[in-house]
Amino acid sequence: MSDLIKLLPDHVANQIAAGEVVQRPASVVKELLENAVDAGATKIVLTVKDSGKSLIQVVDNGCGMSAADARASFLRHATSKISSADDLYKLHTMGFRGEALASICAIAHVQLKTRRVGDELGTEINNEGSDVKSQEPVLCPEGTSVSVRNLFYNVPARRNFLSKDLTEYRHILEEFMRVALVHPDVAMNFINNDEDVFLLPIQQRRQRIVSIFGSSFNERLVPIEEETDIVKISGFVTKPEFAKTGRDLQYFFVNNRFFRDRYLGHAISAAYEGLVQSNKFPGYFIYLEVDPSAIDVNVHPTKTEIKFQDNQTIYAFLRSTIRQSLGKFNIAPSLDFARETTFDHIKMDLSRPVVMPEIKVNPKFNPFEATQSTTASGSLTKVDERETSVPNQDLWIEREHVTIASAMNEEIATEMKKPVQLQQKYILKEMRSGFILIDQYRAHVRILFDEFVRSEKAQVATQKLIFPEVLTYDVSDLVWEEVAGMLNTSGFELKIYKGEIEIIGVPQCAGDKNPKTMLNEIVDDYRSSLVDSDLDLQSSLCLAMARSLAIRGGKSLSSVEMSDLIEKLFACQSPHIASDGKKVIVKFELSELTQRFD
Numbered sequence: 001m002s003d004l005i006k007l008l009p010d011h012v013a014n015q016i017a018a019g020e021v022v023q024r025p026a027s028v029v030k031e032l033l034e035n036a037v038d039a040g041a042t043k044i045v046l047t048v049k050d051s052g053k054s055l056i057q058v059v060d061n062g063c064g065m066s067a068a069d070a071r072a073s074f075l076r077h078a079t080s081k082i083s084s085a086d087d088l089y090k091l092h093t094m095g096f097r098g099e100a101l102a103s104i105c106a107i108a109h110v111q112l113k114t115r116r117v118g119d120e121l122g123t124e125i126n127n128e129g130s131d132v133k134s135q136e137p138v139l140c141p142e143g144t145s146v147s148v149r150n151l152f153y154n155v156p157a158r159r160n161f162l163s164k165d166l167t168e169y170r171h172i173l174e175e176f177m178r179v180a181l182v183h184p185d186v187a188m189n190f191i192n193n194d195e196d197v198f199l200l201p202i203q204q205r206r207q208r209i210v211s212i213f214g215s216s217f218n219e220r221l222v223p224i225e226e227e228t229d230i231v232k233i234s235g236f237v238t239k240p241e242f243a244k245t246g247r248d249l250q251y252f253f254v255n256n257r258f259f260r261d262r263y264l265g266h267a268i269s270a271a272y273e274g275l276v277q278s279n280k281f282p283g284y285f286i287y288l289e290v291d292p293s294a295i296d297v298n299v300h301p302t303k304t305e306i307k308f309q310d311n312q313t314i315y316a317f318l319r320s321t322i323r324q325s326l327g328k329f330n331i332a333p334s335l336d337f338a339r340e341t342t343f344d345h346i347k348m349d350l351s352r353p354v355v356m357p358e359i360k361v362n363p364k365f366n367p368f369e370a371t372q373s374t375t376a377s378g379s380l381t382k383v384d385e386r387e388t389s390v391p392n393q394d395l396w397i398e399r400e401h402v403t404i405a406s407a408m409n410e411e412i413a414t415e416m417k418k419p420v421q422l423q424q425k426y427i428l429k430e431m432r433s434g435f436i437l438i439d440q441y442r443a444h445v446r447i448l449f450d451e452f453v454r455s456e457k458a459q460v461a462t463q464k465l466i467f468p469e470v471l472t473y474d475v476s477d478l479v480w481e482e483v484a485g486m487l488n489t490s491g492f493e494l495k496i497y498k499g500e501i502e503i504i505g506v507p508q509c510a511g512d513k514n515p516k517t518m519l520n521e522i523v524d525d526y527r528s529s530l531v532d533s534d535l536d537l538q539s540s541l542c543l544a545m546a547r548s549l550a551i552r553g554g555k556s557l558s559s560v561e562m563s564d565l566i567e568k569l570f571a572c573q574s575p576h577i578a579s580d581g582k583k584v585i586v587k588f589e590l591s592e593l594t595q596r597f598d
């Protein structure tokens with residue numbers, strides 16, 4: 001028999017790798033912008049058409065490439081930024097894997113025009129799905145222009161699964177903003193479908209934030225500035241009174257790269273303790289500078305998670321710095337700084353051996369996800385708890401027909417014992433083979449989400465308010481109209497005027513929850529999920545509604561309510577998994593328990 005193992009042809013390998021690097025048009029935008037920054041550009045222009053599906057172009061005035069380098073730049077693992085594994089730990093540049101251009105080329109039509117500073121002629125290369133179609137000298141400006149057309153033309157599965165244009169556009173916008181926020185020293189323009197979205201000149205960091213988020217931001221910002229041996233912190237946080245229900249204004253950067261870190265995010269919440277309600281989140285733009293060898297940015301292919309060696313020290317430092325800045329700017333005059341000296345006593349010992357941080361990085365972590373946290377450290381659970389009012393009891397009384405399919409469901413159905421609530425957060429249900437714990441908030445979100453998604457066709461019942469309420473919104477913020485329009489078919493009855501929304505009716509299951517709070521929460525949550533989830537618009541809205549209406553942790557439930565919740569949960573198609581992939585149910589086997597007593 002002949003041998004079976006073959007090496008994949010290059011273009012296939014490239015296509016597979018492309019799946020990691022290029023998930024959506026925004027990934028291309030990110031890679032191209034980062035390359036332009038790495039090339040030392042002082043001006044970058046991003047042009048996008050049809051949310052990146054027909055064109056993504058990045059033009060920079062950076063160092064440009066020679067003809068040979070231009071050709072090589074499309075090869076996998078072609079990078080001018082590292083030459084040995086050691087270099088990986090000293091990096092200050094954005095890119096380093098040398099895969100971006102190769103990956104993009106594998107799944108699109110790419111044109112590169114580039115001229116080195118001082119060269120007379122530049123080079124133009126046209127690529128189609130990893131094949132170089134042409135290469136010739138051209139007259140072109142100094143710097144580099146990369147145009148990506150027909151993205152995913154040869155990966156129909158990807159192309160068909162792209163979200164609606166608005167969602168893809170939002171992702172692109174977010175990538176642009178992340179780069180713009182760290183490079184105020186680079187002029188950056190963003191042109192979308194021939195319209196100027198941003199024309200940002202070279203400016204100071206504060207001006208850049210204000211140019212991006214609007215002039216009202218200037219008065220909201222409190223500067224942060226502190227330095228120790230291991231980390232330099234700078235940036236801004238928003239004053240407590242501007243805290244919002246969504247987490248969409250939270251930006252962490254380390255060595256000029258955007259990243260997410262729930263643990264350090266908690267340090268910031270901790271600094272605001274007592275200054276904002278537990279369901280509100282401050283905005284922040286925090287820039288950390290650390291020795292590149294003290295972090296590992298290679299955790300994730302798209303590099304938004306980072307491992308710090310000194311996580312805990314940075315946590316303590318960040319919290320005390322922000323707490324003090326809030327105090328200094330007279331925002332928290334009654335703070336007791338005597339308690340905030342812990343950090344001063346932390347001695348840096350740079351000679352000690354490197355230890356792994358205790359908090360593990362969760363590669364699936366989504367900072368915008370609003371369910372209760374089960375992070376590695378028990379003390380973190382508090383951040384995510386939203387303890388606001390809950391829908392009324394009616395919800396629990398109306399029962400619906402349940403088809404019980406799996407063996408587990410049968411076990412539950414035949415089980416007579418009453419469920420027990422733990423910590424007003426989990427429901428414990430005994431079963432023949434052990435017991436299960438159900439996260440009550442996630443379970444209810446699951447139930448409501450399914451209900452809302454189903455009812456797209458069959459309408460959610462509306463209850464009219466006795467006194468309609470009017471809510472004002474910022475007309476330039478397009479999300480409001482978009483959400484209000486969609487909510488009208490999801491149990492709400494809203495009249496939309498310029499800048500005002502009249503709330504006439506709300507979904508019946510909303511009970512006596514404050515209608516304005518609800519609408520605000522839904523809009524904020526929807527906005528966050530657009531930036532960071534793969535759901536389509538309608539589903540994002542259903543999820544936002546479900547999260548706003550679901551019972552939170554901290555609410556006591558009667559055994560009838562719990563049984564009802566369990567029944568409804570198991571009537572869902574996937575009761576075990578929340579819509580964001582997290583666990584709703586954890587099962588404990590009897591054998592496991594027996595072992596524990598050994």
Ligand code: ADP
Pocket residue numbers: 031035036039060062063064065073074078079080081094095096097098099100101102143144
């Ligand atoms: P990486 O950025 O990880 O090195 P890329 O595939 O993004 O890998 O780019 C490959 C190489 O092409 C880079 O290392 C750089 O030398 C060159 N390159 C890419 N984009 C530009 C640009 N805009 N200007 C100059 N050189 C570039």
Ligand code: MG
Pocket residue numbers: 031034035094095096098100101
């Ligand atoms: Mg790159």
